Amino acid sequence: MLLETINLCKDYSKGKGKLAVYDASIHIGMSETVGLFGESGSGKSTLGLMIAGLVSPTSGEILYNGRPVRGRYRGEVRRDIQILFQHPETSFNPMLPLIKSMTEPYHLYKIPYTKEILLEMLKGYGLYEEHLYRKPAQLSGGELQRAALARIMIIKPRLIILDEPTSMLDVITQAQMIGMLRKNQELNKTAYLFIAHNRLVCDQFCSRIYHIQSGHINED
Template sequence: MTAHLDIRDLRVSFHSGAERVDAVRGVSFRVERGASYGIVGESGSGKSTVLRAICGLAPVTGGEVLFEGRPVSEPRDAAFYRNVQMVFQDPYASLHPRHTIDRVLSEPLAIHGFKDRDKRIETALRDVGLGPRFRFAYPHQLSGGQRQRVAVARALILEPTVLLLDEPTSALDASIQAEVLNLLDRLRAERGLTYVLVSHDLAVVAHMCEQLMVMQHGQTVEVMTRADLQAGRATQDYTRRLLAASEGYTPMETSA
């Protein structure tokens, strides 16, 4: 069966003068339609760079990114962004401080030529648990959790099939994290979305993902299922150290 997203031997290198940094070194994984796949590792492991390479924000220097069985173009075209959207880590930085929420949500619709923008904006805000009163607010008037809900609404307003989630709750207070994770869970179930989630938090990954890849120094260390993670069945020392560092974590108990 053709994977929804298929990453084959992905390589990403950055150059600064004579220096070269190999940020991602031969990473491969497949995500089936409707699945949620996690990528975990310490800071600097290359996990966020993988997401940025998939969506065209980091230079792919080797390997392939396939969407629904077909290699994606360089640079990414409009059709790709209609189907694949990214939610960034920091809701404080990802929204323009001088743009109203209405403008934030209108811009992707205008770029892609969508009509009935008013209806789509109202629906998007409602779908992420924000009412119409937020439409003409500015980001500084919203809480961190509300801003991240706007970021999710912006990603979903084009009706994509894949969301790339780069530490979507790490910048939020612990009390708000579960609310956003519940929202993402609900939207995935309602829309049949495919997720690729990057996180350093094993509890978040255990809650959200059926399968995960552990990364270190730009490479895959180990691939595990959720059951493996919850049972502590790691085969590699690095993964065992990650589990030990998170000892005492439990899968998040969230209420709808």
């Protein structure tokens, strides 16, 4: 198993009793696409953020490749588990032209690249040189979300938490995004936890689906 959570809980209420996530036990296999579906406020992002190592669980455990992971992720785990945020602006520094953010992973992980390599990769996500010299606010929501996805794919993670990546996009852009995700999966064997409040999209894209209601999770 690539990733497992065991009785994962998150209490934002400082012990007042209402948890955002109760005893979530889920598992994600290598190169699997698992859905996490539930209405607004049901705890989807909270669970995704805990798995990504960005929110610390109140109790419970996360196992990656069978080993417990805690605190801020480092080294291999930090590279392997990535999250595509619900709001793409959160992925970028608003002051910097896109090129600065897009070249960051190459530098951070010492991956050799040229401008041609970067442009060729971006083309696969429907982005071109002109986009690179704009600031995040000068791109559309769809372009920015695709840039955020492209930036994650550069480092070839093993698992990507996709937090409602298509909820703000129109139907055509949504279908394009799903196509890009499928293509990447064939190529790199990436596993996905696909978060959505739309059951239909989950059904089309995922091989297994968890349903979360007021923080309680069940496999459908």
